[in-house]
Amino acid sequence: MRVGPYRLAERIGGGGAGVVYRADGPTGPVAVKTLAVGSEVDAVARARFAREAAAMQAISHHALVPVLDHGVDDELGPYLVMPLLVGRSLRVLVAAGGVCPEAALLIGLEVAEAVAALHAAGVVHRDLKPDNVIIGVDGTVTVIDLGLAFTDGMTRHTETGTVVGSLGYLAPEQLDGGAIGAPCDVWALAVLLYELVTGTRPFARPRPSEETAAILVGRYPRLGAIDRRVEPALDVLVDAGLAADPAARPSAAALVTQLGALVDWCALDARRAERARIGADAAGYQAVVAPRLAAAAARRAEAALVAGEPFTALAQCDRGLAYVPDHAELLALVARAEAAAQAPPRASPRSGRWTRTRARVAVVAAAAAAVAVTVGILAWPSRSAPRSPWDDPAPAGPARPSTSASSAEAALLRDFLGLMSKVVDRTTSPTSATDPVAPAPAPALGPEPTTAAGWMARADTQAPAQALTSIERALVLQPTWQPALDRLCRLQIKAGRPEAAHTCTQVAAAHPDVIEWIGLRGLARVMAGQHKAALADFDTMLSRAPDPRWHLARGLAHYERGEYPAARHDLHLACTAGVAEACQAEAELP
Structure with missing residues (x-):
């Protein structure tokens, strides 16, 4: 079967929006997506599709799948031609239980850059999810399915009038009949980041109706409460992206800046190679980087102790030991931090009970530090078996005796x-x-x-x-x-x-x-x-x-x-x- 100059081969994907085929074109292998059966597409829809495809061609970004060609076939109707990507979708990584937070940041930054480029061109993706992001064998990250996007002034619905999108990634305003715009993509990106780390969506429930209700209510376990390797800044970023009010969410461009600041540990020219390792073997990547991340946590904990901040040091130790539970340097730092926290405070204008009250509020506001002081850092949950937010914390091994500042x-x-x-x-x-x-x-x-x-x-x-x-x-x-x-x-x-x-x-x-x-x-x-x-x-x-x-x-x-x-x-x-x-x-x- 041919579509224009392209000879269609096997089907390689598809869903409610269309079918994707591997195809051979004049310049080599490509992917061809047909969006509708020709007999069911009227002249207005064909013209609209042509304008939309042209808009997609005008956007150029390394993390966006480019539209190489488009047209309308007499039999299959409108079609898009895109590069044939070699890699796998993020859905594969999610299905395996997710990736470490650092890997999620490296991938999420690329996705955020792609979304920001779309928004700068006045285009909203509206179906951002792990299935629509491909991580290539060479470390490239590509956002696909731009054919479902829409531009300012356009409305895209299915034939039955249902808004295009995937439950679990639809923002509250999409479910509630509100305005559709760039904040919807930001919300979906926050869901994607959450899912990359935890292996599950923040509002996931057994039944679709329950997940819809949870999204509208806005209740979910915070990312840091599920995975203690998550640094507070990432927790805050995801929370902001999941804000119920679209106006309260950051822009995609702001997310790019924030995510970029969180991956400053990886040089710009090394990030693609890091992503290639993640795509090839996410579990192996974590095993390789865990000692490095634990050592970095130890350096931050040491700096916090020097600065007289024992609870900050304990929080850093918490993150590091989540990667390497038996890390000798971190365990020694825990003992030092506990001793420092137990020592009488140094004289200062903010001394005495009021100073301790202030410290107590800081502990309450910082979940990792609160866990550290209230349970004495007795357990370091394994990432390989993330616990349910409903489970009681259980020691990963024999409890270490502690005469810490916890008491x-x-x-x-x-x-x-x-x-x-x-x-x-x-x-x-x-x-x-x-x-x-x-x-x-x-x-x-x-x-x-x-x-x-x-x-x-x-x-x-x-x-x-x-x-x-x-x-x-x-x-x-x-x-x-x-x-x-x-x-x-x-x-x-x-x-x-x-x-x-x-x-x-x-x-x-x-x-x-x-x-x-x-x-x-x-x-x-x-x-x-x-x-x-x-x-x-x-x-x-x-x-x-x-x-x-x-x-x-x-x-x-x-x-x-x-x-x-x-x-x-x-x-x-x-x-x-x-x-x-x-x-x-x-x-x-x-």
């Missing part, structure tokens, strides 16, 4: 969380008369529940940590269930979870007339380091429901922003109202 600093952390919990406990739950953060003693548990209501009922009988897991399990089954989301907000604050800020923001929006949720959101934002937003919440609380503990909370947020006069004012008000912790903090302000 001292964890106690300080508990003090701060206990103080914040008093504020939480004073609020009124609009969904239940039972306080979910102070349940009755747990009876013996029966079989695992099979419904969201069953998990919620189990949470009523559990201590906070176990109740939090049960509520999360309930939300897997019923992601939009508001009573479970309400309780999740309170329990995440109780546990010092940074993701509480996201959860409580959703809950506050769902209960605009219940003032207590604004205060809870403010507490969650303090724990997540979002101090400016927290201040706005505390201002609202104090104007509508004055309580000295909110002055204490606002004073803490002011202090974190370096606004010491304002912090002193709030702490003084709380102190004179009888909040002892505020008196102690006020006395030790700089």
Whole structure:
């Protein structure tokens, strides 16, 4: 069979949008994609396709598949001619369990550059996913399926009127009938990065309807919570790309800059060779680079210790030991960092309990450091068996005895969380008369529940940590269930979870007339380091429901922003109202 000057050979791919054939052309092997059967394409559609193909030809970028030729065949209808790529799709890497974060960054940077080039030309891909990215044997990364893209002013639907795209990679606005634009591609790129590292999509659920609901609600396990090798900057980047509000997402060009900064460890002229090794053997690549990455983590940990930052050092050790669990230098650095953290603080204007309070907030806001100080860095999960976000952490091997700062600093952390919990406990739950953060003693548990209501009922009988897991399990089954989301907000604050800020923001929006949720959101934002937003919440609380503990909370947020006069004012008000912790903090302000 021939299409123009091209003789079609075997079919090599395809889907709902068309079929791709290997073909022989005048200059050698090519790939030919037919988009529709000729009899089903009217004159308007043919003209539109021709304009679109011409637009694709005008875009030139090394990570975009070029359109070599296009036309309309009498029998097969419109077709595109592209280079025949030799390699495999990222779907193969994902199916194997994903790649190490550094490999994902090297690949993701190329994809981001391609997407940025499309957007600069006014084109939105709209079907970005691992299947549509090819990593070649030579290390090139190519984004394909540009035939599904659309330009400004165009609308691309299937014959049935369904928007073109793949569930799991469709942004919330695509699912909800909103405007389609460049932020949709940014959202899909964030999903792709997440999936490359973890082997699964952030909102993946057993049924499509559940995944759709999860996307619209916006709840997912953070990347760093699943894989401890992930550095905080990558976690932040992915979170920004998955923002529910399209306007809050960075542009593709901004992602290029951010990703480029995260791969500064690899010289520009060496990146293609690194990607070739990843494409050929991702697991082998990780085994080769693991010692190098562990050594780099050791250097950063040493620098942090020299700078007097033991908890930063522990976080770096955490990442390094996730690559090489028995790395002798890192284990020695852990012992030094623990000892340094346990030592009395050096004299400074920010000494005493207030300084420790500030450190506690930093620990809460940094998930890796929090894990380090609360469990004593007893376990280093293997990447080969990523644990479910619902599982309890389990040691990868025999626990190392530790007389670390975990005991001292964890106690300080508990003090701060206990103080914040008093504020939480004073609020009124609009969904239940039972306080979910102070349940009755747990009876013996029966079989695992099979419904969201069953998990919620189990949470009523559990201590906070176990109740939090049960509520999360309930939300897997019923992601939009508001009573479970309400309780999740309170329990995440109780546990010092940074993701509480996201959860409580959703809950506050769902209960605009219940003032207590604004205060809870403010507490969650303090724990997540979002101090400016927290201040706005505390201002609202104090104007509508004055309580000295909110002055204490606002004073803490002011202090974190370096606004010491304002912090002193709030702490003084709380102190004179009888909040002892505020008196102690006020006395030790700089």
